[in-house]
Amino acid sequence: MPGLTATLARRALEQRVADRQSAYETEVERFVAAAYRLIERTGGVDPSLRDLLAEAGLSTQAFYRFFKSKDEFMLVLLDDGRRKLLGYLEHRMAAETTPSAKVRAWIEGVLAQASNPEAAARTRPFVANRDRLSEAFPREQQESVDLLVELLLDPVTHLQRTGDRRVAPRQLESARHDAEAVYTLVVGTLEAHLARRTRPTAQEVQDLVGFALRALGASPAAPRNAARRRAPAPKRAKRRTT
Numbered sequence: 001m002p003g004l005t006a007t008l009a010r011r012a013l014e015q016r017v018a019d020r021q022s023a024y025e026t027e028v029e030r031f032v033a034a035a036y037r038l039i040e041r042t043g044g045v046d047p048s049l050r051d052l053l054a055e056a057g058l059s060t061q062a063f064y065r066f067f068k069s070k071d072e073f074m075l076v077l078l079d080d081g082r083r084k085l086l087g088y089l090e091h092r093m094a095a096e097t098t099p100s101a102k103v104r105a106w107i108e109g110v111l112a113q114a115s116n117p118e119a120a121a122r123t124r125p126f127v128a129n130r131d132r133l134s135e136a137f138p139r140e141q142q143e144s145v146d147l148l149v150e151l152l153l154d155p156v157t158h159l160q161r162t163g164d165r166r167v168a169p170r171q172l173e174s175a176r177h178d179a180e181a182v183y184t185l186v187v188g189t190l191e192a193h194l195a196r197r198t199r200p201t202a203q204e205v206q207d208l209v210g211f212a213l214r215a216l217g218a219s220p221a222a223p224r225n226a227a228r229r230r231a232p233a234p235k236r237a238k239r240r241t242t
Contacts, residue, residue: 028066028076030056035077036122045125046074071136074129081122082144085113089151099155100218103182104209106152110186111200111208114193127191145183152179159216182212 034056038047049070053060067073092105113119134141157175189208193200200208213219 027058027062030058031063031066031073032077032080035073039125040118040121043121045127046129071133074125075133075137075140077125078129078133079140079144082147085110086147086151089148093151093155099158100213102155103152103159103213103216103218106155107182107186107209107212108205110148110190111193111205114190115199120194120197123190124194127194130191148187149176149179149183152182156182156216159218178216182216185212 031052034052035047038044038051038055047055049060049063052073053063063073067076089106089109092109093102096102096105113123130141153176156179157172160171160175160178186208189200189204
């Protein structure tokens with residue numbers, strides 16, 4: 001039965017291809033995980049290929065099967081880190097209901113990367129290597145940045161909308177420029193703290209949030225975790241004695 005034989009052969013071939021694809025994905029994940037461990041353990045920002053291979057337990061041949069150069073591998077790490085941050089910010093912003101609160105959640109979420117030791121250790125190498133990667137891979141680097149700017153675009157656009165009017169193309173372009181400005185301001189602050197190995201204070205974060213919201217034409221709302229002021233208890237009337 002040639003038809004059945006061909007079907008079985010094709011199925012076996014597809015399974016071998018699927019198995020090989022899965023094995024390759026596992027090896028890439030091992031390289032990425034090994035790089036993160038080295039960065040966190042040593043505090044370095046650019047682990048050597050020799051250390052990376054030893055940590056991953058894989059060969060030079062395996063590395064160059066997936067990556068053309070060390071810079072290309074660092075770009076993969078950068079993209080992986082930014083996508084993890086993207087998911088984190090999406091989760092924070094989804095819990096908010098107003099455009100101002102969503103912008104606040106984005107800013108606080110980005111700056112939280114400098115306050116969390118593990119996140120800071122994973123993010124710091126990309127601060128050190130950003131210019132080099134931007135020059136070597138300008139399109140990929142810009143696509144990675146655009147992912148984070150796009151999260152801000154919708155709430156910023158709503159802040160610029162007047163009543164129920166539709167947003168004109170010029171307003172949409174202006175909103176994108178404003179979102180990019182907020183990105184530059186906040187990420188620049190994050191990078192400064194990562195380079196100095198410091199953490200932004202709560203007051204610094206709130207000041208930056210307030211500045212950004214005022215620039216966008218919104219009134220800075222109180223942070224969600226701000227302590228509520230208690231209304232003074234009414235004075236009890238003195239009992240009159242006879």
